[in-house]
Amino acid sequence: MNTTRYVSLDILRGLAIAIMIMGNLSPDTNYTMPQLLHKDWEGLTLLDMAFPSFVFTMGVSMIFSKGLSGTGWFGKMLRRSIILFLLGLLLNHLPGLLNVLAHTDYSLSQYLADVTASYRPFGVLQRLALVYFISTIIYKIMPHQLLLWPLAFSLMIFSTVAYHLYNGADPYNELANISIYIDQLTLGTAHTYLNQPFDPEGLWGTINATATALIGMIVGLTLKNNPVSIFAKNKIHKKLFTTGLFLLITGYLWSYVEIVSKPLWTAPYVLTVTGIDVMVLAFVEARSDSRFFQSLFHPFQAIGRNPLFIYLLTEIGVALMYTISSHGEPLYTWLYHHYVFVATNAFATTLLYTVLWLVLCLIVAEFMYTKNIIIKL
Numbered sequence: 001m002n003t004t005r006y007v008s009l010d011i012l013r014g015l016a017i018a019i020m021i022m023g024n025l026s027p028d029t030n031y032t033m034p035q036l037l038h039k040d041w042e043g044l045t046l047l048d049m050a051f052p053s054f055v056f057t058m059g060v061s062m063i064f065s066k067g068l069s070g071t072g073w074f075g076k077m078l079r080r081s082i083i084l085f086l087l088g089l090l091l092n093h094l095p096g097l098l099n100v101l102a103h104t105d106y107s108l109s110q111y112l113a114d115v116t117a118s119y120r121p122f123g124v125l126q127r128l129a130l131v132y133f134i135s136t137i138i139y140k141i142m143p144h145q146l147l148l149w150p151l152a153f154s155l156m157i158f159s160t161v162a163y164h165l166y167n168g169a170d171p172y173n174e175l176a177n178i179s180i181y182i183d184q185l186t187l188g189t190a191h192t193y194l195n196q197p198f199d200p201e202g203l204w205g206t207i208n209a210t211a212t213a214l215i216g217m218i219v220g221l222t223l224k225n226n227p228v229s230i231f232a233k234n235k236i237h238k239k240l241f242t243t244g245l246f247l248l249i250t251g252y253l254w255s256y257v258e259i260v261s262k263p264l265w266t267a268p269y270v271l272t273v274t275g276i277d278v279m280v281l282a283f284v285e286a287r288s289d290s291r292f293f294q295s296l297f298h299p300f301q302a303i304g305r306n307p308l309f310i311y312l313l314t315e316i317g318v319a320l321m322y323t324i325s326s327h328g329e330p331l332y333t334w335l336y337h338h339y340v341f342v343a344t345n346a347f348a349t350t351l352l353y354t355v356l357w358l359v360l361c362l363i364v365a366e367f368m369y370t371k372n373i374i375i376k377l
Contacts, residue, residue, distance in 0.1 A: 008284040009060055010304030011297045012277065014365075016053035017307045018300060021314050021361060023047040025354045027336040031346040036354070038262055041174055044272065048262040051124065052212050052273045054307065055131055059216020060281075063224055068136060081133040083377060084308075088125030091315050098323040118190050122201045125308075130206050135213040145221055152214040156267035159207045160258050172259045172266075179204040179264050198263075205265035215274045219243065219281065240282035247275030302365035308377040310365055314357070 019036075026032040035046040062068060067076045093115055100111045142148065163171040166178035180198040192199040219240065226236045251260075251271030260269045287293045294301075303310050321332035329337070340353045368374075 007294070007301055008281060008288050009057060010301045011284050012281055012304070013054060013057040013061075013307050014297075014300030014302065014304030015280075016050045016057060017303050017311055018358060018361075019046060019050035020054070020311065022354050022358055023050065024314065025318065025357045026350065027333050027353055028341075028350055031350040032354075033347060033351055036351075041263060042172075042259045042261050044260055044262070044269070048269075049273050049276065051262075052209070052265070052270065053277050055128065055209055055212045056216040056219075056274050056277045058128065058132065059135060059213035060220035060223070061216075062132075062136065062139070062213075063217055063220030068140075073136075073140065077133065077136045080377075081129045084125050084129035084132065087312065087377065088123045088129065089119075089121065091125065091312070091319075092120045092123050094316065094319050095322065098319060102323045118195070120191055120193060120199070121187070122199050122203075123193075124201060127201045127206060127209055131209045131213050134206070134210050135217065138210075138214065139217060148214050148218050148221075152211040152218070155207050155211040155214075156254075156270060159204070160254075160267050163258065172261065172264065177264070200263040200265075205263075208265045208267055208270050211267075212270050212274060215247070215270070219278055237282050237286045240278050240285065244275045244278030244282065247271045247278060249275075251275055299362040299366060302369035303362065306365060306368050306373070306375050309368075309375040310361055312377070313364065314361055 023036050023038070026036060029037060037045060038047055039045055067073065067080075096111050096114060099106045100108050138151065139148075142151070162178050166181060167173055167176050171177060175197060177198075179202060182204045183192055183198040183202040186203060187199060189195050189197060192202070222239060222243070223236065248271070251268040254271060255268040258266050258268055260266060260272060262269060284297070318332060321335075322330040324331040326334040336350075336353050340349050340356070342349045
């Protein structure tokens with residue numbers, strides 16, 4: 001893979017992780033900018049775009065992965081899928097484990113009892129693991145690459161039809177839809193995110209999340225199959241832009257029969273986000289030769305080199321700071337309230353606090369970049 005394309009993909013991946021980090025680092029959702037909060041059910045914010053954008057970039061990068069070529073691809077893929085899933089389980093239950101270590105009034109036996117009663121098997125990394133596993137197998141057994149398009153759309157059509165068949169009167173009812181039914185059947189409320197009726201990273205949404213990765217693979221094949229030349233670059237920019245526009249228009253038309261919903265990971269949600277992703281990738285690719293542009297977006301390129309490591313670092317760091325107490329308050333929110341928060345400018349100071357932590361992540365990512373440290377997960 002040529003350097004320019006690698007840089008453009010890293011930048012897009014880094015942007016996605018940076019947005020995810022900012023959403024996760026907010027110390028008070030009451031004073032968080034609306035674009036850094038998830039929509040409760042229907043609609044789209046900047047934060048809603050982050051996770052599917054990362055899934056999309058994962059699909060693109062899989063096309064260039066040397067680990068998925070050769071006879072040992074299945075073992076490597078399976079090992080990575082298991083590692084991602086186990087890391088996701090660790091993140092889900094890390095706060096409780098840290099409480100065992102930090103507080104004498106919470107024993108290991110109590111923690112194990114709580115985990116047994118209310119463990120959550122799914123989450124962000126678990127969905128990545130499942131999508132990576134499924135989409136890799138699909139790609140490997142696919143007789144022809146052109147079949148990726150109809151297969152991606154077939155998955156989305158299947159999901160949409162199932163919603164309407166399950167509850168024809170109100171397919172996307174927040175208390176009665178097929179996603180809730182599957183989660184209640186396989187998990188139960190005790191094992192979903194915040195004990196909701198369904199899990200936003202549950203099994204049903206994995207269908208369309210896989211379609212997201214397949215669209216990424218299609219874009220990856222488009223990049224890989226174009227030779228490196230100025231003329232070819234101009235052609236690929238136009239082709240990517242046209243593809244993104246097609247996805248956006250299709251998502252808009254699809255939204256007449258299905259809502260745009262991140263919690264349900266619906267088809268128009270997939271098409272809208274991937275459409276924007278492809279167009280952003282075309283824009284970054286077109287300007288990747290500019291030194292000013294490279295300098296401006298270099299921090300995101302650095303994050304994109306080690307995206308999951310930086311994501312894990314922030315999740316573990318925040319969990320640790322919520323465990324440590326300062327003046328009867330978690331250290332993370334104590335720092336926020338005593339050194340940054342200003343009631344008269346609550347939204348701006350809350351944003352400042354998250355940006356400061358993001359800058360710290362960028363510094364770590366830049367250090368790893370300069371030392372050529374790449375930690376693959």
